[in-house]
Amino acid sequence: MFVVQEHHASHLHYDFRLEWQGVLKSWAVPKGPSLDPHLKRLAVQVEDHPLEYGTFEGVIPEKQYGAGPVYIWDTGTWIPKAPVAAGFKKGHLEFELKGKRLKGTWDLIRTRMQGRQVQWLLVKREDRFARAGYEAPLIGDKSTVRRRVHTRTSFSFVQPMLALLVAEPPRGPQWWHEVKWDGYRIQAHLQGAKVKLYTRAGHEWSGKMETVVQSLATLNVQSAVLDGEVVVLDRQGRSHFQKLQNYFDSDPDQELTYVAFDLLMLNGEDLRDQSLKERRRKLQGILKGKHKNLRLSQQLKLNAASWKKLRRQGLEGVISKKLDSTYISGRKGEWVKSKFLNRQEFVIGGYVPGRGSRSDFGALLLGVYEKGQFRFVGKVGTGFSQNSITSIKKQLDRIKVAKKPFSAGDPPKSGAVWVRPELLAEVSFASWTHGMHLRAPVFVQLRKDKPAPEVTSDALLLTNPDKVLFAAEGITKLEVAEYYIAMVERMRPYFENRLLALVRCPDGSAGKCFFQKHLNAKADTIAVFEKDDALYVKDARGLLELVQMGAYEIHSRNSRAEAPGKPDQFVLDLDPGPGVAWGEVVSAALLIKKDLELLGLRSFVKLSGGKGLHIHVPFRPGPSWEEVKRFTHSLALNWEHRFPDRFVSKMAKKIRVGRIFIDYLRNSKGSTSVLPYSLRARDRSSVALPVAWTQLKKYKSGDAVTLKRALQILKKGRDPWANYFARAPVLPVQKARSAS
Incomplete structure (x- = not known):
């Protein structure tokens, strides 16, 4: 204990x-x-x-x-x-x-x-x-x-929990649905009679919303932290962002309402590890009765008919949350949002001068931040009133600069006027193009509730989130996306900028699946790229786009996208033939580990998600593909020669009965092996799971770990493959080449 x-x-x-x-x-x-x-x-x-x-x-x-x-x-x-x-x-x-x-x-x-x-x-x-x-x-x-x-007790600002964009709300009793409010996300901190209000970016805005502060101060609590949205409501209870913006710019008589939807702390107790259902129960308790300027966000009963009705009412969309979800900062997939229109903020990096009667500007040049780069994503020239044109032009004139602020994308090469990337424009648009540009953008309004560097593309749209991909377990597309979100940091060293190939199963693992190395020209992706006859992704968004494509079994080459001709690891697949017990596979892997150590090589083992085991060996880039293949072939031949009753180095099935095939063929240039932590497109959601050598004997088969068990293992903490590429040794073929 x-x-x-x-x-x-x-x-x-x-x-x-x-x-x-x-x-x-x-x-x-x-x-x-x-x-x-x-x-x-x-x-x-x-x-x-x-x-x-x-x-x-x-x-x-x-x-x-x-x-x-x-x-x-x-x-x-x-x-x-x-x-x-x-x-x-x-x-x-x-x-x-x-x-x-x-x-x-x-x-x-x-x-x-x-x-x-x-x-x-x-x-x-x-x-x-x-x-x-x-x-x-x-x-x-x-x-x-x-x-x-x-x-x-001081409870500092908490980075908010965010929602993943999906095409439509998920169904099922485990989901809670509520209106997606069109206002400013505000975290309210109550300490006795003192109230502080923080924006999504952590800026203190109490002085800007005094009526909300006064209303929150009347709550019968000793201390609390609430999550919600400050909005301006019409008579039908709909939120209007432009009226909210008018409150700050020119019309302080607008009535603000704080719509609370979560409770993070109450009377000194941190509630974030409690379920949403329990947090909502306590939130409802402190908001009992009538409170001026305060409202509890209510549950929506969703079905096909109510979804259409909400669309007709002019709402922005719906937020769906798992009732058992704890409060975790960031975008984890346990909250999702579905919009009636694609709409988000963009940073203004310049404008194109207007012509004729519209001489102020013709179009705003828009961008988002991606991995520290300010990327141009298109221009918007419609949706402006004459008043908004005049107001925006005055603000642009104050922040003109001589140097182009965009560091990526393809902004206009001439005629543009550049500005410091400070102003945010909210824009509605039809979709994203493959080249990461906006289709049919329309200006909605300027926004001020987040700093420009926090504006990234909200581009991933997960369609059919309730589609069942693993029928035997009832695992849906959204659950697969959640799995990869949870695993992304563990997976990053093995997928980030590494050359990939995919097993795509658009209709689930029980349907037709096919292998894919190239990017379909019609694929509407933003963060999946192609190079050297292979695909690669750079970040978590790219990983989720693969899920959207139905490619949830992911394979990788042994080289990176920036150096496709320089392998930096090799993989040995131990594939047991008929009649080979699992314990023999484990013993064989441990024998191979010891032999590799004698050569000065560190090895890492993973369950293949199928019948066998994979042994990974990282090394310092230098040898050619041909040298690596010859080296791994010589290893396989050595084990086959020493232990002819245990190992075979050839693929022919008739000679594999009772023996383990050492598949070294995964180490030529175009070959791949399943990515660590990838799901396999099989009847069950088996995982290609990295394990510690000391823990290998506790697993009963190569497909012993499913999606849900892998998530439980993740919660236990330590990464068995930590520092995988750190201190990578020189492969013996490099030493031999240097000596010669």
């Missing part, structure tokens, strides 16, 4: 305790555990406590050591990630916590600053449970403790 006790002694602190060898190893943590990996908490080691103390909650009487209230702040189980005895000796404990508040992987690190008591640092590792700015909330319930809660 582990337990954290909130201890109100002469000085408030948190007692962090781990059960080990019949006692509770204990540390006093003055500021409490933090889920922020950047906050290292001092943990002073104190005397061991008996196990019975792990359930104590009450008041230690005065004049006794540690006198004061004790509350169980969190408890659960801890799982060592490395030998504990050695960790105490070395001064570094690595473990996973499974509690209500504390989850994921942690480190306790002994410092060199030693006095009467040994000092350690308690540090959260980066994983899905990490929370930026997290401060341990107080839970004591005495009035004196309550006062201390609200003078001490």
Whole structure:
């Protein structure tokens, strides 16, 4: 077990305790555990406590050591990630916590600053449970403790949870639907009578919306953090962004409404690890009754008829959220948005001068930020009123520059007037072209609620999110997209700018599938590219576009897009023939690992998602494709010669009975192997899962891990292939070439 006790002694602190060898190893943590990996908490080691103390909650009487209230702040189980005895000796404990508040992987690190008591640092590792700015909330319930809660607890701005764009709302009882409000996303922080309002970018706007501040201050809470949207509503309850913009520009008599849709913190308790359903229940509780300028976003009952009705009402779209979703910053797929029109913000980088009666400007030149580059995406010349033209031109004149601000794309080569990329234009458009330009754009309005560098293309439209791709498990296209969003950081070293090939199954894994290396000229993609007779993607958006294409089994070559002729890894596929037990495949892989180590090569193993195992070996680029193929062929021949009853190096099926085929043929220029963490297009959603060599024996087959189990494994923290390409050795063929 582990337990954290909130201890109100002469000085408030948190007692962090781990059960080990019949006692509770204990540390006093003055500021409490933090889920922020950047906050290292001092943990002073104190005397061991008996196990019975792990359930104590009450008041230690005065004049006794540690006198004061004790509350169980969190408890659960801890799982060592490395030998504990050695960790105490070395001064570094690595473990996973499974509690209500504390989850994921942690480190306790002994410092060199030693006095009467040994000092350690308690540090959260980066994983899905990490929370930026997290401060341990107080839970004591005495009035004196309550006062201390609200003078001490500070809940900093939380990066908002965002929604993935889909073509239509997903169906099913697990989804909650609500209106997509057309206003400013605002995070409201309440602390006693004080209220602060933060924009999506974290800017403090309390002074700009005093009526909202006054209304929020009337809520019967001691502290809270709400997520919502500030809007201006018409008599039918529809939000109008232009009227909201008018409030800030010229018409302060417009009535603002804060539409709340989530609750992140209440009375010192962090609610982000609770389900949306539970957060909504508590939000509804604090918004009971009538509150001027405040409204609770209501649930929509969606079906085909109501979807059409909403479209006719002129709403922007619908937000759909999983009822069991926790609040996680960023775009993770557990919230999705479906719009009636494609509409988003773009940064103005210049304009084309007008002609004739429209002399101010003819069209605005628009861009978005992609990986630090300001990319031109098209121009918009319609949708302006004469008043908006005059107003925009005045603002453009103040920010003129001589140098073109665009660093990518294809802006006009002559006649353009450039401006600093500061102003944001909201534009509706039909779709994106393959070359990442806007089709049929129409200007809607200027916006001010986010900084220009945060404007990226909102281009991925996931169609048919409810389509079942793995019928045996009922796994949908949206769930596959969510899987790749969750896995993207683990996968990045193996897909980012690497040459790919795809297995596409437009009708699901049970339908017709085909292999594809080239980009279809009609494919409406933005972030999938082609080079050297292969595809590649640069980022998470590209990965999701593959899912949209029905290409959720992804293969890669052993070279990168910028250097297609320079392999930097080889792969050996251990493919068991008929009659070979799984244990024999594992033993063979371990034998190969030892032989590779004798050659100075580090190897990594993954379940293939099929029958066998794949062994990956990274190396320093240098050898040619032909040299790598000859080298891996010689390895296969060596094992076949030494162990003729176990291995075969030829593909012919008739000689593979009872033996393991060492497939080295994946190491020629045009060949590929399945990408680490890729799903396989099979009856079940098996995953090509990287595993630690020390954990290999616990798996029962090469397709033992499905999508859902892989997500559970991801939650446990440590990456078994961490630093895959770091310290890549020289391949022996390079050494031989240098010697000759």
